[in-house]
Every structure is written in structure tokens, then in C-alpha cells.
Amino acid sequence: MTAPAAAGLRTGRIVVVGASLAGLRAAEALRDEGFTGELTLIGEEPHEPYDRPPLSKAVLSGRLSCDHIVLPQVRNIDARWLLGTRATGLDVPGRRVELADGRSVAYDRLLIATGTRARPWPVQAGGRLDGVHVLRTREDAERLRGALLASPSRVLVIGAGFTGGEVASSCRELGLAVTVTQRSATPLASALGGVIGRATADWYREAGVDLRPHTTVRTLEGHPSGRLRRAVLSDGTTVDAEVAVVATGALANTEWLAGSGLAADHRGAVSDAGCRAMTADGRPVEDVFVAGDVARWPHPRYPGQLLRLDHWDNAVAQARTAAHNITHGPGEQLVHRPLPAFWSQQFGRYLKSIGVPALADQVVVTQGSLDRRQFVAAYGLQGRLVGAVAVDSPRVLEGYAALVESGAPFPPLLGASDGPDHLDPVDAAFPGRAAGSPPDHAVSAPAPTAHR
Amino acid sequence: MITQPPSPPLRLVVDLNRCQSYGQCVYAAPTVFRFHGEESLEYDYAPDAGVRREVARAAAACPVQAITLGGATEPAPTASGDDR
Numbered sequence: 001m002t003a004p005a006a007a008g009l010r011t012g013r014i015v016v017v018g019a020s021l022a023g024l025r026a027a028e029a030l031r032d033e034g035f036t037g038e039l040t041l042i043g044e045e046p047h048e049p050y051d052r053p054p055l056s057k058a059v060l061s062g063r064l065s066c067d068h069i070v071l072p073q074v075r076n077i078d079a080r081w082l083l084g085t086r087a088t089g090l091d092v093p094g095r096r097v098e099l100a101d102g103r104s105v106a107y108d109r110l111l112i113a114t115g116t117r118a119r120p121w122p123v124q125a126g127g128r129l130d131g132v133h134v135l136r137t138r139e140d141a142e143r144l145r146g147a148l149l150a151s152p153s154r155v156l157v158i159g160a161g162f163t164g165g166e167v168a169s170s171c172r173e174l175g176l177a178v179t180v181t182q183r184s185a186t187p188l189a190s191a192l193g194g195v196i197g198r199a200t201a202d203w204y205r206e207a208g209v210d211l212r213p214h215t216t217v218r219t220l221e222g223h224p225s226g227r228l229r230r231a232v233l234s235d236g237t238t239v240d241a242e243v244a245v246v247a248t249g250a251l252a253n254t255e256w257l258a259g260s261g262l263a264a265d266h267r268g269a270v271s272d273a274g275c276r277a278m279t280a281d282g283r284p285v286e287d288v289f290v291a292g293d294v295a296r297w298p299h300p301r302y303p304g305q306l307l308r309l310d311h312w313d314n315a316v317a318q319a320r321t322a323a324h325n326i327t328h329g330p331g332e333q334l335v336h337r338p339l340p341a342f343w344s345q346q347f348g349r350y351l352k353s354i355g356v357p358a359l360a361d362q363v364v365v366t367q368g369s370l371d372r373r374q375f376v377a378a379y380g381l382q383g384r385l386v387g388a389v390a391v392d393s394p395r396v397l398e399g400y401a402a403l404v405e406s407g408a409p410f411p412p413l414l415g416a417s418d419g420p421d422h423l424d425p426v427d428a429a430f431p432g433r434a435a436g437s438p439p440d441h442a443v444s445a446p447a448p449t450a451h452r
Numbered sequence: 453m454i455t456q457p458p459s460p461p462l463r464l465v466v467d468l469n470r471c472q473s474y475g476q477c478v479y480a481a482p483t484v485f486r487f488h489g490e491e492s493l494e495y496d497y498a499p500d501a502g503v504r505r506e507v508a509r510a511a512a513a514c515p516v517q518a519i520t521l522g523g524a525t526e527p528a529p530t531a532s533g534d535d536r
Contacts, residue, residue, distance in 0.1 A: 041529075048528045048529050048530075050497075051465060051497060053468070054494075054497075057488075057494075058488070058494050063488075063494065064494070064496065064497075067498065068496050068497050068498045068499075069497050069498075070463060070497055070498050070528075071463070071465055071497070072463035072464055072465050072497070072520060072521060072522030072523070072524075073463070073522055073523070073524035073526075073528070074520060074521075074522060074523045074524065075523050075524055076523075076524050076525060076526045077524070077526075078526065079529075081529030081530075083529055083530070311469075312467075312468070312469065313467065313469045313470075316467075341469045342469070343468050343469060345488065345489065345492040348488075348489035348490065348492075349489065349490075349492075350473070350489060350490065350491040350492040352469070392489075392490050392491050393491075394471065394472045394473045394491055395472045395473070395474075398472075
């Protein structure tokens with residue numbers, strides 16, 4: 001069935017809320033798809049779109065300044081840019097976005113690309129103290145960089161996920177003493193499981209990080225002046241630190257959608273597989289779309305759950321899918337079904353992942369070895385390959401991606417020359433799960449927070 | 453004398469999911485691309501316009517075509533409400 005092209009939108013008004021990676025790439029894709037109408041980009045931050053992954057690494061370490069992380073615009077988009085402008089409300093039937101300054105912007109089609117923000121530390125547990133940081137924006141990075149340049153006697157990093165590990169790594173590069181607390185037994189446990197997590201814990205310790213697994217921060221305490229002084233941990237011990245970095249995950253920027261009737265909360269804004277926003281009572285909205293970190297959608301490969309992938313390449317791919325579907329009719333709609341992929345750099349290692357390791361019940365090292373710090377680990381769920389992680393071995397993942405895409409058996413048959421003589425899969429040791437049982441949480445839960 | 457129109461600022465980004473650390477960009481434009489650690493690529497998103505030719509060579513040399521160069525000639529947006 002071929003629908004008339006007129007059913008898609010080529011003229012009129014498109015508003016994109018969110019002027020970061022997904023919003024920018026969506027705007028470019030809309031023009032590539034032939035949209036000639038009025039295009040408006042609304043962004044809360046005052047900056048033109050920039051890239052976030054270097055904030056926790058090269059920017060924090062001082063190798064790159066924030067002026068040098070601006071994203072290229074790959075084509076002219078002839079857009080009206082409303083930067084430094086927060087969207088505060090959405091009137092779906094009236095097709096209007098309300099802004100913090102009292103103005104409103106009318107649209108024929110809307111794309112929601114407002115992303116996520118760092119989960120803040122609770123105010124009642126010391127979240128307002130001077131010296132307590134999160135890391136998500138340029139300003140966050142500049143503030144934290146300034147605090148690190150003041151040579152604090154110790155930095156406390158709360159959470160050993162991807163952001164926490166990268167911050168701790170950057171602090172060690174700067175020669176600062178670092179303590180990292182982590183709720184589970186190892187770093188990265190919810191994303192990669194305990195087996196690979198234990199290997200990453202060795203990197204922390206070799207780099208001189210004081211890693212505290214199975215430990216949370218009960219409260220942050222300050223001097224009478226309001227400056228952070230120390231943290232009281234769940235085991236009753238204390239850590240003296242002048243800087244704390246809260247790296248405990250992300251919250252979706254959906255507050256402005258409250259009262260709109262859309263299905264949206266701190267976990268994301270829900271769309272269908274074609275990026276069309278869903279109402280709270282489960283109907284797709286014809287003229288509102290969702291893309292990027294903020295989106296939760298039913299990925300055809302992972303049925304029965306809503307996926308939120310705050311990954312860099314997902315922001316780009318989902319923006320393109322949404323732009324295509326905005327500009328095309330019912331017979332030409334695309335389904336968004338990417339193979340998840342992300343990467344991280346910490347403690348001198350380069351870690352890359354494809355698929356969803358967090359779904360797995362078993363893991364096996366297929367190439368290299370954990371001891372050599374250079375390896376590939378394959379992840380299986382009920383006899384199928386569902387993901388792979390490569391450390392300092394970036395060139396091999398393509399092949400694993402093809403195997404995951406084709407639903408290859410686990411353990412995989414590779415015949416790799418640097419592999420072990422025979423593969424011996426073990427329980428992947430994801431926290432809170434009995435061996436052999438699938439995850440009881442949404443796939444979105446263990447997704448990293450910094451690397452789209 | 454022929455006056456050239458002012459060239460737009462140089463902007464680039466590398467898709468590090470696609471990057472496989474072949475290092476061709478590091479050879480082509482060493483002031484822009486470098487390895488940090490064994491395999492981790494780091495680069496300047498907004499290098500001086502004088503290295504445009506090297507950066508274009510790096511983008512062309514990348515075996516996995518992970519480098520995207522800016523192509524827009526319209527001015528970069530500035531923040532509205534600059535009293536923030």
C-alpha cells in the first residue's frame with residue numbers, strides 16, 4: 001500500500017523542543033526529507049548544540065575546553081532558534097508549546113527531544129551543600145572543573161556507573177584522591193554484570209581509587225559555612241571530601257508535559273515504535289513525536305517492555321526515524337529498531353558494547369583475557385547471543401553485532417585465534433537476579449547515562 | 453587579488469561507536485586527533501580553520517567513515533534573551 005505523500009508534512013510549522021544532539025539531527029533530517037516549512041528549535045540551554053561525552057573525560061581533565069565541543073551542523077536548516085528558552089507546557093489539542101517567558105509557539109507537528117538530566121542528590125541529605133556536583137551540562141562541567149583545579153584533598157564520587165567511573169578516572173589523571181561508592185558488588189554491575197564488573201573494579205584499584213562496593217552514601221555533611229565536609233556511608237564509616245560528584249543516573253526532562261495527557265514521567269516520554277507520542281491512555285498522537293534520551297518505546301527486538309536508550313547513536317538514529325515519519329504518509333512509516341551500542345573511556349581503557357548485555361543470564365570471555373585487560377565478552381540469554389562488550393578491542397565488535405542481529409546461539413561459535421580453547425559460560429551475575437532468570441526491570445534501567 | 457568569501461568555522465564530530473581506532477585521522481591531522489590511552493580517540497571539535505585541509509583528509513581516510521564535518525554556512529545560532 002502506498003499512501004499519498006500529502007499525508008506527510010512538507011510545509012507548515014514544525015517545532016522541535018530540545019536543541020541538543022537529537023534535536024539538531026532531527027532538524028537537519030527534516031530538511032533532508034524535503035520539509036520546506038517553518039522550523040523552530042527550542043532549547044533550554046543558552047548554547048548552540050554541543051557534545052556531552054567529552055564533559056566527563058577530556059573537558060574535566062582539562063584537555064579540551066567547552067568552546068571546543070560544539071557539534072557540527074551538517075547542513076543549513078534555516079531554523080528559528082529559541083535558545084535559553086525553557087518549554088513549560090504543552091497543549092496537545094491546541095497544538096501549542098508554552099514557554100517560560102509567557103510566550104507560546106504553535107505547531108503542526110511537534111518533536112519532543114528534551115533529553116534527561118542528572119538525578120540530583122536529595123536536599124535533606126546534603127544536596128544543597130557547596131561542593132556537591134552533578135555532571136550533565138557545560139556549566140556543570142565548568143563548575144566541577146573549577147572545583148577540581150582548587151586541589152581538593154579528596155573527591156567523593158557517588159555511583160560507579162559509566163559517568164562515575166569516567167569522573168573518577170579524570171580525577172586520578174589530575175592526581176586527586178578519589179573515593180567511589182557503589183551500591184552493588186562491582187562497578188557497572190547493572191549494565192555489564194558482576195563478572196565483567198569485577199574486572200573493571202581492578203582498573204579502579206590499580207589507578208589508586210578507594211572503591212567502596214556494597215556501599216551507599218547515607219548523608220552529606222557540611223561545615224557551618226555550608227561547604228561540604230564529609231559523607232556518612234551506609235556502613236557507618238565517614239569519608240572526608242571537599243567535592244562530591246553525584247553520578248546516580250538520569251531523570252527524563254518531562255515535567256513540561258505534565259497535564260498534556262501524554263504518557264510521560266521521570267523514566268521518559270512514551271512513543272510507539274514509529275516515534276509517535278502516546279497518550280496516558282495508550283493511543284498514539286498523530287502530530288507529536290519523541291526522539292533521543294527522553295524517549296521510551298517498544299523496540300520490536302525486545303518485546304514486552306519499553307526501552308529507553310540514552311546512547312549517542314540512538315539519539316541520531318531516532319531523530320532520523322522521527323523526521324522521516326513526520327514528513328511521510330502512513331504507508332511509508334519507519335519502525336525504530338536500532339541495535340543498541342555505546343562506549344566509555346576510563347582508566348586508560350576503551351570499552352565498547354553492542355546489543356543489551358543487561359538482558360543476559362550468562363557471560364563468557366571469547367577473546368583475550370580479563371587479566372590482560374584486553375578482551376571481548378559475549379552475553380547470552382537462554383542460549384541466544386544478546387550482546388557483547390569489548391575492552392581495548394574495538395575492531396572486533398562489528399562481527400558480534402551481526403551475530404546478535406541474526407539471533408545467533410550462545411555461546412557463539414567464533415574460532416577466534418585469540419580465544420580460549422573452549423568456552424565456559426558462567427552466570428553473568430547481574431545484581432538482584434537469580435542465575436538463569438531474565439531481568440525483572442526495564443532494559444532502560446542499566447543503560448549508561450552519559451554516552452548516547 | 454581575489455578575495456575569498458569568509459569560510460565557515462571548522463566543526464567536526466566523530467561517531468565513536470563507529471570508530472575502530474585505526475588511527476588514520478591521527479596521522480592525517482595530528483593536531484586535531486590523538487589517542488588517549490591505547491585505543492581511545494580524542495579530538496578537537498572546533499579546530500583552527502587553518503587545518504581544514506588536514507581534517508578533510510582525515511575524514512576521507514577514515515576506514516569506517518566515522519568523521520562528520522560541518523556543512524552549514526548559515527551563522528551559528530546565538531542565545532535569545534542574552535540577559536541570562
